[in-house]
Amino acid sequence: ELKTQVGAFKIGLQLFTSCGANFVQEMVYGGVKIFLDVKFHDIPITVAKASVEVARLGVWMFNVHASGGREMIIRTTDLVSETCENEGLAKPKIIGVTVLTSSDRETLREAGIDKHIEELVLDLTHLSRSSGLDGVVASPNEVTSIRSEIREDDFLIVTPGVRLGGVDNDDQKRVMSPGEAVSRGSSYLVIGRPILNAESRTERVKSIIESIENFSSQAKTSDTN
Numbered sequence: 001e002l003k004t005q006v007g008a009f010k011i012g013l014q015l016f017t018s019c020g021a022n023f024v025q026e027m028v029y030g031g032v033k034i035f036l037d038v039k040f041h042d043i044p045i046t047v048a049k050a051s052v053e054v055a056r057l058g059v060w061m062f063n064v065h066a067s068g069g070r071e072m073i074i075r076t077t078d079l080v081s082e083t084c085e086n087e088g089l090a091k092p093k094i095i096g097v098t099v100l101t102s103s104d105r106e107t108l109r110e111a112g113i114d115k116h117i118e119e120l121v122l123d124l125t126h127l128s129r130s131s132g133l134d135g136v137v138a139s140p141n142e143v144t145s146i147r148s149e150i151r152e153d154d155f156l157i158v159t160p161g162v163r164l165g166g167v168d169n170d171d172q173k174r175v176m177s178p179g180e181a182v183s184r185g186s187s188y189l190v191i192g193r194p195i196l197n198a199e200s201r202t203e204r205v206k207s208i209i210e211s212i213e214n215f216s217s218q219a220k221t222s223d224t225n
Contacts (some may be wrong), residue, residue: 005205008060010190021057023099028058035085035158035190036096039097041065044072047184049081051094059092063137066124073131094154095135096128098142101161118142122149129155131205140176147185150193159186164194164208178208180216 002009011024011034027034036059040047047064054062064076077094082092096192099108105117113120120140126149128136135156138146143157159181178189191208196205 001074002200002205003032005209007188008035010035010037010192012037012192013039021053024057024059034059034061035188036062037190039063039065040076041068042072043066044068044075046077047072051076051080052083053138055084055089055092057085058090061093061095061134063095063097063158064133065129066098066133066136070127070131072139073128073133076225077132095137096124096133098118098124098128099139102169103152118145120147131165135187137190140181140186143181143184156187157185158188160190160192162189162191162194164204164211177211178214179212183215192205 009027009032011027016036016038023035024036034057036054036057038050038054040050040062041064042050047068051062051064064073066073073096080094081091083089099117103117108115108117108120115123118141121136121138122145125136125138125146129150134154135158136146137158140159141161141182143159146157155213160224162176162178162181164177176184178191181189189208195201195204195208
């Protein structure tokens with residue numbers, strides 16, 4: 001329905017658990033670009049070996065929790081790179097999840113983390129970059145801070161928590177409009193329920209694209225003035 005209108009499709013835990021790896025491969029073989037949103041977080045060897053199996057599915061991108069630590073990330077990136085080279089596979093982008101967009105300061109305190117969200121996101125972003133990941137998942141609120149510290153264009157910021165005006169935020173607590181998120185430096189926007197729950201998904205995607213273009217045009221006009 002939306003294949004010609006969006007850059008890629010995310011398969012998350014619910015769909016992956018329901019339909020499995022064979023469904024992912026079916027989509028990939030059908031020419032669909034897949035971001036597998038599995039958020040691996042386990043001991044280093046387990047995450048590394050699971051990540052190799054994800055690479056073998058042919059996905060474009062997948063993620064691990066950056067809070068799993070440097071050893072987990074490095075073992076994962078090294079083993080995936082080695083396997084892809086040996087087996088002639090295209091290496092997927094691997095990105096680190098920083099702080100979930102459903103989390104706020106109280107959520108962190110409950111988990112025993114006494115840091116401001118932005119500080120923790122930046123710490124995990126630097127860890128991700130120095131450990132060899134291709135980018136991070138972060139809410140729109142932290143994008144500006146990340147871009148101010150890490151200026152490489154090829155370092156990806158994948159942004160969930162994007163909502164249109166008048167659309168329910170669901171359980172997302174740190175949200176922003178699509179246009180503003182892109183203007184701050186987001187590489188890719190992850191937009192699920194606002195599209196899935198729309199009466200016309202095609203029209204909703206068009207409205208999102210238009211909102212990004214309009215925001216960009218207004219920003220350029222403001223800069224010129």
